[in-house]
Amino acid sequence: MKYPALVPGTLLRRYKRFLADVRLIDGREVVAHCPNTGSMRAVNVPGCRVWLTPSDDPARKLAWTWELIELPQPDGRMALASVHTGRANRIVEEALRDDRIPTLAGYAALKREAKVTYEGGRKAARLDFRLDDPQKGSAYVEVKQVTLKEVDGHGYFPDAVSERGKKHLDALVALAAQGHRAVLLFCVAHEGIGDVAPADHLDPAYGAALRQAATRGVEVVAHGCGFERQGELPTVIRLGEPLPVSLTRQLDVTLGID
Known part of the structure; x- marks a missing residue:
């Protein structure tokens, strides 16, 4: 972008x-x-x-x-x-359309803001992308921007209690149960972050839901972002290489966090 x-x-x-x-x-x-x-x-x-x-x-x-x-x-x-959370979807969309995310490459069509229903139609959610292909079927992708680098030097999500984020996990779990690919993609928009873990110290319910989702077929991946500059002026941001996701690491609360 x-x-x-x-x-x-x-x-x-x-x-x-x-x-x-x-x-x-x-x-x-x-x-x-x-x-x-x-x-x-x-x-x-x-x-x-x-x-x-x-x-x-x-x-x-x-x-x-x-x-x-x-x-x-x-x-x-x-x-x-990047503090502009609205940019994350555009960054990921560009990478999807250019087939620069190998695990999500080769789909024939992309739709933004895919509305899904689950639990027999009693619940609904809107996910960021739906990818479709005659051979591959459908893949649903929810994007979360990560910028929280804690005092231990690692990246975490979310940076506060996120009921909306948990709702998206519930929808992804339901889609995986229906046989679709369901992907949670952490867009790490901070040059100083090299990995991601659930922020149990801020939202333990989300951390528990994320770990459960991963055991029920939801793919949890992370990609960094790279910036181009002209001198000191940032000019371009692009989705970069995959980063590790740890579902077990927890912040040591004795390190002096708030």
Whole structure:
């Protein structure tokens, strides 16, 4: 996915879930839309450099959107992380259409926002993608963006209690029972994260549901994201190589987390 022209600034604060105050490099302070409804644990770090997309659409209430943040790593590097959760589906869709995810390659058709019913039609959910092929059958894919890097250096999902995420797992389990491929794909949009585990320390119910789903036919996979830059300016984000998923690792709560 190619970014529009990004503008750098310094994060001052995020508030009311959807708002962020940012100081641009010319000294102006602007209010940016924060397209992330989660807790943004570990990526809401005032003082860090952020990247915004501008808009000249007069119908918009806010002219800026917060896209990325740069976070210091233990080795002294700065890692980019995408805070725009709406980008994850586009990143994965591009990779699916280009057959760049080997385990999901070769399907003839792709549909976004696939509505499914289960438990005899009593429950319904909307999953991110349905892939169809005359020979392969159908594969349902739900995408979750991962940006939570905890103090132990590992990646975790979710960053807060996620009833919606658990509902998606229930739907995937039901589809697997019907004989379809059911895939949960973690899109790891943080350069400093090298693996993913369920965040039992934040949402133990989700962790339990994820482990159960994996035993009932749901494929749980993760892919990193790679960024291209022109100098310091991020220009492109793409889905990258597979990353390990551990369903047994748990954060050591004695390490000083909140």
